[in-house]
Amino acid sequence: xxxxxxxxxxxxxxSGTSVKIECRSLDFQATxxxxxxxxxxxxxxxxxxSNEGSKATYEQxxxxxxxxxxxxxxxxxxxxxxxxxxxxxxxxxxxxQSDRGxxxxxxxxxxxxxxVL
Amino acid sequence: xxxxxxxxxxxxxxxxxxxxxxxxxxxxxxxxxxxxxQYPGEGLQLLLKATKADDKGSNKGFEATYRKETTSFHLExxxxxxxxxxxxxxxxxxxxxxxxxxxxxxxxxxxIP
Numbered sequence: 001x002x003x004x005x006x007x008x009x010x011x012x013x014x015s016g017t018s019v020k021i022e023c024r025s026l027d028f029q030a031t032x033x034x035x036x037x038x039x040x041x042x043x044x045x046x047x048x049x050s051n052e053g054s055k056a057t058y059e060q061x062x063x064x065x066x067x068x069x070x071x072x073x074x075x076x077x078x079x080x081x082x083x084x085x086x087x088x089x090x091x092x093x094x095x096x097q098s099d100r101g102x103x104x105x106x107x108x109x110x111x112x113x114x115x116v117l
Numbered sequence: 118x119x120x121x122x123x124x125x126x127x128x129x130x131x132x133x134x135x136x137x138x139x140x141x142x143x144x145x146x147x148x149x150x151x152x153x154x155q156y157p158g159e160g161l162q163l164l165l166k167a168t169k170a171d172d173k174g175s176n177k178g179f180e181a182t183y184r185k186e187t188t189s190f191h192l193e194x195x196x197x198x199x200x201x202x203x204x205x206x207x208x209x210x211x212x213x214x215x216x217x218x219x220x221x222x223x224x225x226x227x228x229i230p
Contacts, residue, residue, distance in 0.1 A: 004160060034217075043121070043220040044161075044206070093160070097216060104216050108153075108160035 003027055004096050006109035013084055014117055021079045021112045023094030029074035030096035034106065035067075038091040050077045084116040119144045123207045123221035130197055130228055138192040138224050140181075140207035148209040150174075150183050150190040151218070155204045164192075164205070199228045 003026040013019050023033055031052050036044040048058045048069050056069035066088075068080040077096075081088055091113050095106040124139040142148065149168045153161040165174030170185035179194045190207060207221040 006160075041222065043222045044218075046217060046219075049217070095161075105163055106216055106218065108162070110158060110160045
């Protein structure tokens with residue numbers, strides 16, 4: 001149980017276009033989902049916290065107008081990279097927080113590799 | 118701010134060797150500490166955790182002890198297997214209920230038969 005999927009697993013797009021990444025919790029409901037970004041040989045950096053039915057909370061330095069997050073249901077959050085540029089190329093990872101048990105464990109998706117040409 | 122420093126990889130060991138991956142942290146308050154593992158093509162999975170000083174987390178033969186005096190949470194395994202090949206991330210969370218995680222850079226481990 002506690003599986004999180006991401007779609008697509010990789011995407012290549014032209015500069016200036018927008019790309020949407022989906023994060024789904026497959027067998028549990030997640031009130032809270034997180035979006036991370038990972039550069040090569042670097043740690044995961046939290047971008048934003050997404051709560052179902054409310055606006056996402058962005059970390060300092062993350063442009064909320066560029067990285068649009070929608071958490072429309074308890075099993076789906078989306079990250080849209082708007083007007084993508086080559087510097088947005090990265091590995092994007094989501095996680096979903098389960099409220100099962102006494103510990104709010106995060107379950108991670110396999111990640112989406114974005115390449116902007 | 119909060120940060121996690123873990124030993125850089127890659128680390129290559131022979132099967133049945135002893136493994137140590139060092140992790141130290143800086144945090145305000147009293148963090149919870151975690152080790153996550155990422156197998157090829159999969160998402161990060163929680164390997165073990167410890168929520169207070171002197172706690173020992175253990176799972177699948179891996180252990181890590183929360184050392185407040187040295188601000189460390191080193192990962193150890195007595196005899197590694199080829200199936201342990203993965204990337205290992207040390208992480209902390211200051212707010213137990215919030216679970217905002219701060220990660221180290223990850224250590225790639227390769228076990229050769």
